[in-house]
Amino acid sequence: MSANSAYEVVVLDNLSVGQQRPSFPRGVRFTCGDFTDRATMTECLQGVDTVVHLAALSGVIASVEDPRPSFEVNVAGSFHLLELARAADVRRVINASTGGALLGEAASPISEEMAPCPLSPYGASKLAVEGYCSAFAGAYGLSCVTLRFSNIYGPRSAHKKSVVAAFIKSIIREEPLVVYGDGTQQRDYLYVGDLVRGIEAALKRELTGVYQLGCGQPTSLRTLVATLKKVSGRDIRVHCEARRSGEVHSTWCNIAKAASEFGYNAPTDLEAGLQTTWNWYLENREIWVRRQAWSASD
């Protein structure tokens, strides 16, 4: 949501990842707390019209190592959130979900009509929440829309283990980039600014159901590395390791439904988005290099 928009914004986050003292635009009310805590959530939902539900345990590999936390936080926590939102007369909920992790090894471009087949507990947890959103819409009239994000990258992502963040940190530290597999795997990389504009566009319409938000183009890991080499101007070494279980090989998405129903598009091309991201990491090196408190998530 843009800083100068007409919304009154309440942010709830337990700061389990990211900056310990985040700054917000003027007028934003911030509560440091857990969304799975009923009292905190009840308090935060007072007078709220729309919930944009982004909080989650978002690590795919962490969920493979231990599937329980993603169930307890993402599934049980989101279920309680929907219950409390209903009790507080919240009008609508925008639920952040995932395309790749939820659909598994489906033929790309993936779209909203495809049958989900998650390969990781994280993907399964996001599918379960989509189910509850659909049920709360059907049974109780709570207006729920699910937005399935592709691979998001951009500034302020230094706590992430996802590929763009990991590669940029490695390049700056002059370490080799670790590629799992042969580098032919493809992803749909979406610049965070385009995602935020997409969420805001969805917020303004009375939508229900599921929408895929991505850039709508496949990019191989090899192309990502070549583009990072170009924007950074640095020499890059690559170290290949075996493919990891739970990760799909290739996924990118069809964004036609979101484009036609709420004018969604993703105008930032990969090189421009990576340049902005690279510049942020260079300019904010002192924030992320020494901050051991920044725990990691995918």
Ligand SMILES: NC(=O)c1ccc[n+]([C@@H]2O[C@H](COP(=O)([O-])OP(=O)(O)OC[C@H]3O[C@@H](n4cnc5c(N)ncnc54)[C@H](O)[C@@H]3O)[C@@H](O)[C@H]2O)c1
């Ligand atoms: N980043 C991506 O590429 C991507 C792709 C698909 C879907 N998503 C989804 O988008 C949403 C946001 O992802 P992200 O990449 O920004 O993740 P992230 O891990 O960077 O951020 C998640 C936020 O939730 C907060 N949080 C976690 N548990 C909490 C709790 N119990 N109570 C309160 N706050 C809590 C964390 O502190 C963090 O600020 C998630 O739902 C994720 O599943 C992200």
